[in-house]
Amino acid sequence: MPTVMPTIPEVFVIWHPACPFGETLARRIYQWLRPGNGLGPEVFYRSLPAPEAPPGGLPPPLPGEHRPGGPPAPAAPAGSQPRRLQIAILLIDDNMIADAGWRHWLNTLVLTPGTGTRELLPVALDSTAYNVPERLRDLNFLRPTGDPKADLEGVARSLLKQLTETLNRLLLSRSAAHAGVAGDAPKLTIFLSHAKADGVHPALRIRDYIYGKTQLAAFYDENDIPYGSGFSRVLEGALQGADTAALIAVRSTRYASRPWCRREISLFRRPRQEAPGVGLAGRWQLSPVVVVDALESGAHSGGIPEFGNAPLIRWSDEVADQEEHIVTTVLRDALLAAFHRGLGRTMPDEADCVILNWVPDPTTLLHIPRIRSATEQLRVFYPGRGLTGLELEILDESFPQLTFRSFDQAES
Numbered sequence: 001m002p003t004v005m006p007t008i009p010e011v012f013v014i015w016h017p018a019c020p021f022g023e024t025l026a027r028r029i030y031q032w033l034r035p036g037n038g039l040g041p042e043v044f045y046r047s048l049p050a051p052e053a054p055p056g057g058l059p060p061p062l063p064g065e066h067r068p069g070g071p072p073a074p075a076a077p078a079g080s081q082p083r084r085l086q087i088a089i090l091l092i093d094d095n096m097i098a099d100a101g102w103r104h105w106l107n108t109l110v111l112t113p114g115t116g117t118r119e120l121l122p123v124a125l126d127s128t129a130y131n132v133p134e135r136l137r138d139l140n141f142l143r144p145t146g147d148p149k150a151d152l153e154g155v156a157r158s159l160l161k162q163l164t165e166t167l168n169r170l171l172l173s174r175s176a177a178h179a180g181v182a183g184d185a186p187k188l189t190i191f192l193s194h195a196k197a198d199g200v201h202p203a204l205r206i207r208d209y210i211y212g213k214t215q216l217a218a219f220y221d222e223n224d225i226p227y228g229s230g231f232s233r234v235l236e237g238a239l240q241g242a243d244t245a246a247l248i249a250v251r252s253t254r255y256a257s258r259p260w261c262r263r264e265i266s267l268f269r270r271p272r273q274e275a276p277g278v279g280l281a282g283r284w285q286l287s288p289v290v291v292v293d294a295l296e297s298g299a300h301s302g303g304i305p306e307f308g309n310a311p312l313i314r315w316s317d318e319v320a321d322q323e324e325h326i327v328t329t330v331l332r333d334a335l336l337a338a339f340h341r342g343l344g345r346t347m348p349d350e351a352d353c354v355i356l357n358w359v360p361d362p363t364t365l366l367h368i369p370r371i372r373s374a375t376e377q378l379r380v381f382y383p384g385r386g387l388t389g390l391e392l393e394i395l396d397e398s399f400p401q402l403t404f405r406s407f408d409q410a411e412s
Helices: 022-033 094-098 100-111 152-178 201-213 231-239 259-268 322-344 389-398 407-411
Strands: 008-015 042-046 084-092 118-124 189-194 217-219 244-251 283-285 289-293 312-314 353-356 378-382 402-406
Touching (some): 008 022, 008 322, 022 042, 022 084, 022 152, 084 094, 084 152, 094 100, 100 118, 152 322, 189 201, 189 259, 201 217, 201 244, 201 322, 231 259, 244 259, 244 322, 283 322, 289 322, 312 322, 322 407, 378 407, 389 402, 402 407
Parallel strands (some): 084 118, 189 244, 244 289, 283 353, 353 378, 378 402
């Protein structure tokens, strides 16, 4: 029986206790990967010595890590498959390099037998970081731009951008392996939806940022619909393609009145059912949307119910690096969608269950046939710790036949 690649990550941020920037960067990583009410993977810190360690000793071991002289790691039950993927983010600076005990520990982490359950992501905080053991040096380092002593905020933003792209590719490739798809994961694509009648300035800047400053691809109709091809066919193929991870909708004054803009957002915000044959096929997935508000001052525009509860970012030519913020935010949301899709596979898969990888809203729920035509009681499981009382009240009034339970409530 082939080994199932775990796709549910738990993140460990590791830094030397003498590193002056380690805790700040670790907190930023935690806040970025855990943005809402219980959303996102678990994030743990590894810096201070373990309780039984001597002064200046190593931090507690990672789960499953065996150290010489320590207790053996517990054996997994016969026939079981690993559920969690450890992602160890190593914030490497001159303090970690100068500490022989820490360098030896890094070497043992690299030499751990390859079970497919641990990934190391080394981060170079300064030029000494490459003086690590050879096996670790062979990995592709994250290299945040800037000097943390002079611009810690800039370094943090650069690190989060690179980390978000890396984690997306990592989870996408493992999800493909989980589904039995061979080969490398495709380059992630972000679909740019905009109304050309209002001009292309924000959309063009976002597209140029994607191609100039990231390892992503963008679908931008002016460049990506071949002359003479079927407009509808190409657009729908791009919107529903497996490598299209997210959509950025540039909401300008006439966006709501443009049929193709409404068609794009409607298609992309339509949940897709997991492939038949996976349990009872009660699992549904939705890719994220970020709305860029580019309305002119004082402009009047129609409402767009298809946006649902998608987050909104205000566009302004006065804001520096806003393209980076927009793209990194939608990519982080794509990462969370992939994580919650994997976590949803651990939820109850019974005849009366509907399992979502997004926080529900009335518009997206109405696209699920079982919910739209339900006459019996159904349980709906969704990510996080739970909706607010007001949100639940609105959903209960609209869908009295549904009982909503968060993933955390399902596990309690």
